[in-house]
Amino acid sequence: MDDPFTTEKYTAKSRQAISDKRLQGALADVQARLGPATQTMYSAQPEGAGIRQQAHEIRQRCIENLDILLEALADKVTGNGGQVFFANDAEEAVSCCLAVAKKHGVKTVVKGKSMVTEEVGLNQALEAEGVDVAETDLGEYIIQLAGEKPSHIIAPAIHKTREQVGQLFAEKLGIDYTADPAALTQAARAVLREKFLAADMGITGCNLACAQTGHITTVSNEGNIRMTSTLPRVHVAFMGMERVVATLKDHDILFRLLSSGAAAQKLGGYVSYVGGPGPEDYPDGPVAFHLIIIDNGRSRMLADPAFREMLCCIRCSACLNVCPVYGKIGGHAYGSPYSGPVGAVVTPLLAGLNRAQDLCFGETLCGACKQACPVDIDLPRMLRELRFRLAEGDETWSATPVSKPEKFAMDTFAWFTSHPAAYRAALFSASRMQALVYAKEGPIRQLPGPLAGWTRSRTLRKISSRPFRSQWKSRKQPS
Amino acid sequence: MLPVFPEVTLFVQCMVDAMAPEAAMGMVRLFDRLGIATSFPEDQTCCGQPAFNAGYRTASRKSAMHFIQVFENAECIVCPSGSCVAMVRHHYLELFADDPHWLARAKKVGGNIFELTEFLVDVLHISDVGAAYQGTVTYHDSCHLLRSLGVGRQPRELLSHVRGLTLVEMAQSDRCCGFGGTFSIKYPDISTALVADKVERILETGADTVVGCDMGCLLNIEGYLTRMGHPVTVKHIAELLAP
Numbered sequence: 001m002d003d004p005f006t007t008e009k010y011t012a013k014s015r016q017a018i019s020d021k022r023l024q025g026a027l028a029d030v031q032a033r034l035g036p037a038t039q040t041m042y043s044a045q046p047e048g049a050g051i052r053q054q055a056h057e058i059r060q061r062c063i064e065n066l067d068i069l070l071e072a073l074a075d076k077v078t079g080n081g082g083q084v085f086f087a088n089d090a091e092e093a094v095s096c097c098l099a100v101a102k103k104h105g106v107k108t109v110v111k112g113k114s115m116v117t118e119e120v121g122l123n124q125a126l127e128a129e130g131v132d133v134a135e136t137d138l139g140e141y142i143i144q145l146a147g148e149k150p151s152h153i154i155a156p157a158i159h160k161t162r163e164q165v166g167q168l169f170a171e172k173l174g175i176d177y178t179a180d181p182a183a184l185t186q187a188a189r190a191v192l193r194e195k196f197l198a199a200d201m202g203i204t205g206c207n208l209a210c211a212q213t214g215h216i217t218t219v220s221n222e223g224n225i226r227m228t229s230t231l232p233r234v235h236v237a238f239m240g241m242e243r244v245v246a247t248l249k250d251h252d253i254l255f256r257l258l259s260s261g262a263a264a265q266k267l268g269g270y271v272s273y274v275g276g277p278g279p280e281d282y283p284d285g286p287v288a289f290h291l292i293i294i295d296n297g298r299s300r301m302l303a304d305p306a307f308r309e310m311l312c313c314i315r316c317s318a319c320l321n322v323c324p325v326y327g328k329i330g331g332h333a334y335g336s337p338y339s340g341p342v343g344a345v346v347t348p349l350l351a352g353l354n355r356a357q358d359l360c361f362g363e364t365l366c367g368a369c370k371q372a373c374p375v376d377i378d379l380p381r382m383l384r385e386l387r388f389r390l391a392e393g394d395e396t397w398s399a400t401p402v403s404k405p406e407k408f409a410m411d412t413f414a415w416f417t418s419h420p421a422a423y424r425a426a427l428f429s430a431s432r433m434q435a436l437v438y439a440k441e442g443p444i445r446q447l448p449g450p451l452a453g454w455t456r457s458r459t460l461r462k463i464s465s466r467p468f469r470s471q472w473k474s475r476k477q478p479s
Numbered sequence: 480m481l482p483v484f485p486e487v488t489l490f491v492q493c494m495v496d497a498m499a500p501e502a503a504m505g506m507v508r509l510f511d512r513l514g515i516a517t518s519f520p521e522d523q524t525c526c527g528q529p530a531f532n533a534g535y536r537t538a539s540r541k542s543a544m545h546f547i548q549v550f551e552n553a554e555c556i557v558c559p560s561g562s563c564v565a566m567v568r569h570h571y572l573e574l575f576a577d578d579p580h581w582l583a584r585a586k587k588v589g590g591n592i593f594e595l596t597e598f599l600v601d602v603l604h605i606s607d608v609g610a611a612y613q614g615t616v617t618y619h620d621s622c623h624l625l626r627s628l629g630v631g632r633q634p635r636e637l638l639s640h641v642r643g644l645t646l647v648e649m650a651q652s653d654r655c656c657g658f659g660g661t662f663s664i665k666y667p668d669i670s671t672a673l674v675a676d677k678v679e680r681i682l683e684t685g686a687d688t689v690v691g692c693d694m695g696c697l698l699n700i701e702g703y704l705t706r707m708g709h710p711v712t713v714k715h716i717a718e719l720l721a722p
Contacts, residue, residue, distance in 0.1 A: 014669055324673050364657060364662050367622055387533060387534030392534065410538040411538050413529070413530065415541070453666075453667030457703060458671070459702045472507070
């Protein structure tokens with residue numbers, strides 16, 4: 001398979017997104033709608049503005065006690081008649097699900113939107129076994145029909161206009177073309193209703209899990225996840241191993257923040273707590289419930305104190321809705337289901353630092369993500385930390401130094417900065433050299449070599465013929 | 480009454496020193512006018528931020544150690560750049576986290592450094608420096624200044640007291656201009672898309688001047704404005720407060 005993470009791809013997909021006017025409008029719209037509204041929701045919480053820091057502490061505590069909490073969760077779920085499987089990697093997670101499907105003779109699957117199943121490549125694996133898979137979140141359904149990838153964690157089809165969806169539905173569902181969102185939703189609903197009723201297995205993700213009660217929580221605004229987890233005979237839930245919290249009280253705070261962060265809502269429209277299969281004397285609910293808890297690289301984050309904080313993330317996507325870079329390049333440039341600032345940190349950690357290096361270098365470190373995060377994760381700190389491992393190499397993450405010329409340039413600059421006489425001499429000679437190279441008047445219009453990127457769209461002020469330090473020397477002292 | 484400072488030690492960001500000396504001269508004139516003595520340790524160079532943000536911590540530590548040696552005996556350091564102050568105040572602690580000796584020295588220096596507008600408004604409690612400027616001005620919030628130092632109110636307070644000046648807020652003034660240090664050179668397409676948006680927000684205000692407190696952002700904005708031929712003047716706040 002093609003590597004989704006090359007610099008060429010990052011650059012090309014960024015460029016493509018930036019020149020797509022309709023996409024730019026859609027991204028600006030979602031950011032303008034959700035970015036500020038999310039901040040308002042946080043400060044409207046009864047705990048006050050400090051709730052994000054409080055939630056951060058709760059999450060940190062969960063992560064420090066992850067082993068105990070996961071065991072407690074697994075015990076409770078098993079006690080309720082469910083089955084729990086710990087998957088070390090994507091392959092194990094997928095084959096566990098395939099085994100369950102085989103055991104129950106599953107031919108058709110309905111799915112709730114779940115980025116972790118995108119992460120492990122579940123759909124392709126099921127389809128390869130001849131299982132019919134239907135995404136049931138409207139956005140996911142659209143991109144599944146289009147054969148594309150999600151470009152936003154909670155609004156996966158944000159890159160598609162309603163006209164494009166209209167054409168897609170006309171072609172794939174055989175309906176008359178319409179760009180009316182209500183009519184398109186009805187069309188999808190008619191197809192999906194049949195899928196729900198016929199499905200042998202429902203697959204969902206897990207927004208949060210609670211060790212105290214032994215339940216997982218799913219939330220949607222379309223009701224599709226609840227139908228996925230209750231209608232089919234078998235329910236399989238995929239859960240990133242970090243998603244557990246200790247108590248119902250902690251769960252309450254985080255769940256409110258998840259809804260605020262994701263969609264500026266007080267609470268998502270449909271919230272389900274699932275603790276196991278339906279009891280025997282119940283008329284509905286699945287007969288079997290499987291919880292697949294996935295590591296897939298998360299233990300490595302846990303083991304590194306600099307990146308452990310990333311496991312606090314509840315994947316709400318609030319950071320996408322404020323990130324200036326995401327707002328321009330959209331989700332596809334990130335080459336992973338996790339885009340935006342969260343993707344810029346978590347994707348290199350999951351896929352390999354060198355492989356996905358553009359994600360962490362291609363951010364401005366503006367800090368808007370940290371401010372928007374409902375659990376106050378210091379994403380800029382981790383971006384700098386990733387850059388550090390990449391710049392200087394790092395054994396634990398098998399990272400090799402990214403650029404010898406850049407390292408040489410930085411080392412040289414550092415040498416000058418710690419030798420003030422040489423620094424001064426360099427400054428003044430640069431100022432004079434520049435006068436020889438560039439026209440006398442006006443700013444620089446074309447920079448050489450690796451600096452040329454700047455002058456593609458900008459001029460640059462020249463180094464002054466009289467830097468401050470020389471003006472300081474000759475200034476008149478105040479009387 | 481002003482608090483009595485024996486002296487303000489100037490840290491003139493390398494970019495200001497080399498490319499915007501008039502901003503630093505403005506700062507000097509401002510302190511002269513307020514009757515505050517200034518000094519400028521001539522051995523100062525760069526705080527190490529470019530290398531730090533790009534990941535080169537060994538190189539950054541070299542610059543940072545030199546900075547600490549130059550400034551550790553200064554009681555009060557003032558700098559016309561928010562991101563450099565954030566570097567010294569916050570990120571030196573990251574840089575020297577594993578080195579107790581340098582960490583202690585870094586903490587001391589970090590506690591004594593102030594960004595110019597923060598120093599004027601929060602430390603000296605001055606919001607009217609007696610400046611005048613004829614024009615309509617819009618203010619760009621630099622990311623590190625606003626989000627790492629929490630400075631956004633202070634420059635606006637100073638600007639609101641400048642005679643003849645009309646302050647018009649741009650939409651999304653706190654949105655990144657797309658500079659981001661080496662980012663602007665490594666990812667020029669994205670950087671350009673961001674600065675183009677920023678300039679659009681600036682032009683929407685009809686202001687004739689855009690003001691900020693960080694030269695990096697200002698060079699980026701100015702570079703795009705100039706290339707596009709928009710007649711908007713770019714000024715560091717110090718130039719405007721003490722012309």
